[in-house]
Amino acid sequence: MAGPERKVWSENYSEWFHKVISETPIYDTRYPVKGTGIWTPFGFRLRSSVLNIIREELERTGHDEVLFPQLIPDYLLSRESEHIRNFEDEVYWVTHGGKTPLDVKLALRPTSETAMYPIFKLWINAYSDLPLKIFQVVSVFRYETKATRPMIRVREVSTFKEAHTAHATREEAEEQVRTGVEVYSRIFGELKIPFLRSVRPDWDKFPGAERSVAFDTIMPDGKVLQIGTVHFLGQNFSKAFDIKYMTKEGGYEHVWQTCYGISERAIAALISVHGDDRGLVLPSNIAPVQVVVIPIVYKGREEEVLKACVGARDALQSAGIRAALDNRRDLTPGNKYYSWEMKGVPVRVEIGPRDLDAGTAVIVRRDSLKKVQVQIGSLAEAVKEAFREIDLELGRRSRDWMETKVRKASSIDEAKEELDRRGGVVEMFWCGRASCGQELEKAIDARILGTPYEDEIAVGQDAKCILCGEVALKKIRAARSY
RNA sequence: GGGGCUGUAGGCUAGCUUGGUCUAGACUGCGAGGCUUGGGCCCUCGUGACCCCGGUUCAAAUCCGGGCAGCCCCA
Numbered sequence: 384m385a386g387p388e389r390k391v392w393s394e395n396y397s398e399w400f401h402k403v404i405s406e407t408p409i410y411d412t413r414y415p416v417k418g419t420g421i422w423t424p425f426g427f428r429l430r431s432s433v434l435n436i437i438r439e440e441l442e443r444t445g446h447d448e449v450l451f452p453q454l455i456p457d458y459l460l461s462r463e464s465e466h467i468r469n470f471e472d473e474v475y476w477v478t479h480g481g482k483t484p485l486d487v488k489l490a491l492r493p494t495s496e497t498a499m500y501p502i503f504k505l506w507i508n509a510y511s512d513l514p515l516k517i518f519q520v521v522s523v524f525r526y527e528t529k530a531t532r533p534m535i536r537v538r539e540v541s542t543f544k545e546a547h548t549a550h551a552t553r554e555e556a557e558e559q560v561r562t563g564v565e566v567y568s569r570i571f572g573e574l575k576i577p578f579l580r581s582v583r584p585d586w587d588k589f590p591g592a593e594r595s596v597a598f599d600t601i602m603p604d605g606k607v608l609q610i611g612t613v614h615f616l617g618q619n620f621s622k623a624f625d626i627k628y629m630t631k632e633g634g635y636e637h638v639w640q641t642c643y644g645i646s647e648r649a650i651a652a653l654i655s656v657h658g659d660d661r662g663l664v665l666p667s668n669i670a671p672v673q674v675v676v677i678p679i680v681y682k683g684r685e686e687e688v689l690k691a692c693v694g695a696r697d698a699l700q701s702a703g704i705r706a707a708l709d710n711r712r713d714l715t716p717g718n719k720y721y722s723w724e725m726k727g728v729p730v731r732v733e734i735g736p737r738d739l740d741a742g743t744a745v746i747v748r749r750d751s752l753k754k755v756q757v758q759i760g761s762l763a764e765a766v767k768e769a770f771r772e773i774d775l776e777l778g779r780r781s782r783d784w785m786e787t788k789v790r791k792a793s794s795i796d797e798a799k800e801e802l803d804r805r806g807g808v809v810e811m812f813w814c815g816r817a818s819c820g821q822e823l824e825k826a827i828d829a830r831i832l833g834t835p836y837e838d839e840i841a842v843g844q845d846a847k848c849i850l851c852g853e854v855a856l857k858k859i860r861a862a863r864s865y
Numbered sequence: 866g867g868g869g870c871u872g873u874a875g876g877c878u879a880g881c882u883u884g885g886u887c888u889a890g891a892c893u894g895c896g897a898g899g900c901u902u903g904g905g906c907c908c909u910c911g912u913g914a915c916c917c918c919g920g921u922u923c924a925a926a927u928c929c930g931g932g933c934a935g936c937c938c939c940a
Contacts, residue, residue: 405876413875415916415934528866530936679903717904735903745903754903 386751387659387724389603396604400655401533403662407725409654410533418531418538425726428671430542433650434520436573436668437544440566446516446546451498453521454489459497463623466496469590473526475538491524496591496616496642499547500624507638509629510551514559515638518546534651535608535865542647549626549638556615556639563613563643564596564836570645571610575666575778576600576652577785578610579808581833581860584820589642593617596836599862600652601788605806607832607862610652613643656781663727664749666777667770674699674706674766675723679716679735691734695744695762699732702763724749730769732762750776795849798861799827808832808862812855814848823850823861832860 409426475491550556583595598611621637699706757765788807792798846855
């Protein structure tokens with residue numbers, strides 16, 4: 384499928400991304416605080432579309448939305464030792480109320496475990512209160528020391544969807560992890576974002592987790608972006624926060640917990656994996672505007688053309704399609720095409736004098752820019768059919784592209800060369816020892832993503848660790864990452 | 866964490882070495898009007914900036930110090 388070029392997109396991704404988010408516009412980076420940004424009206428609508436899909440999936444699977452406070456007292460934040468050890472260098476502190484120094488320092492939440500779990504202790508009394516499954520969408524703050532990047536590495540994560548669950552047994556909580564992974568797989572499936580699911584190595588788990596499963600995607604420049612994580616917390620937090628429930632038998636037991644999160648990185652990925660040199664390309668379910676109708680007015684037939692366009696827009700809207708009419712008089716059609724293409728509107732409808740005479744309209748797909756003429760009476764049907772094709776194509780194209788970026792390597796040199804030359808992800812065999820894993824990271828100058836979620840332990844009989852040469856127990860993935 | 870570079874209208878760019886002629890630009894955007902409209906038409910008029918604070922100086926976009934912000938490289 385030809386479509387517009389993806390030259391800048393692939394060769395100068397950083398520039399492309401910045402240009403797209405600022406020109407569309409989606410996200411304004413000019414706010415004078417490092418690592419923050421502004422969601423513009425269009426960007427906010429795009430963000431809402433993504434959140435709607437996330438909310439729908441979570442609510443459908445029994446999660447209730449809540450909202451906890453932003454401020455966390457220092458004694459709570461530091462209660463789980465591993466958790467605080469990993470976050471303490473990047474916490475923002477509120478130390479004053481006006482001019483008065485606070486007796487208890489308050490953290491701007493870097494994540495909400497320590498805000499929520501003392502309250503879980505109050506909410507959970509008996510087994511009948513379990514399972515507890517909640518989520519919230521909030522800003523979290525992390526004082527990033529690495530270079531910040533709009534939407535990708537920020538100090539105020541402005542779109543942090545975090546879900547937290549509590550269960551009676553280890554098995555139930557482990558089952559919830561699998562459910563969480565499936566929920567996220569469906570969400571990214573809806574967004575047509577291809578992903579790899581990896582079990583993070585022990586040295587890169589979420590602070591306080593027993594096990595972390597991560598979703599990664601590959602960006603146009605070949606670097607990997609983490610777009611979601613699902614954590615099994617075991618009883619680490621429930622013991623630290625003393626969250627107990629009374630069992631059927633009358634004894635007390637600490638709950639078993641999970642948590643999982645998605646941030647605006649998912650939106651950065653959505654923008655990046657589908658885009659081309661004309662700007663955004665959006666799946667129809669995400670696009671804030673699904674169809675734009677553009678009148679091709681000629682002198683003498685303005686009224687007639689405009690009337691037909693209004694009719695077309697209304698017909699599309701009554702068919703449940705988010706349609707807009709661009710009747711700005713001072714822009715040429717070409718000008719309008721470019722601006723709506725930048726916004727990623729999946730389908731454009733053109734109606735001009737030729738169409739009036741023939742009783743037709745022209746529809747143009749954003750992904751391929753292919754034009755077809757359809758009968759005006761069946762416009763809505765034709766548009767819906769185009770949506771189906773576009774959505775299929777976007778899913779196929781992004782998945783195929785990612786697959787070309789995942790390679791196997793059987794030696795250190797091969798792995799390093801692959802990463803140097805094409806980026807992406809390399810898969811290797813690994814004995815499972817942390818020492819080998821961390822040495823591997825240094826040797827190939829990459830980050831270990833972990834082992835495939837789907838087949839954590841399945842490797843061939845004669846597989847050897849890429850580093851020490853001993854029997855391999857696992858496959859391991861590595862990549863250059865954001 | 867270490868090092869380097871940068872900051873001039875909404876965007877992009879020149880000027881900075883050697884302080885004064887620089888309230889710069891045939892660009893783009895934005896506003897008004899005209900002419901147009903099947904891929905960024907054209908014309909006229911208008912609009913807008915030297916990141917912040919301090920210092921040096923008769924004089925600072927330019928030199929110095931600090932802050933804030935951004936980019937790049939290394940760990």
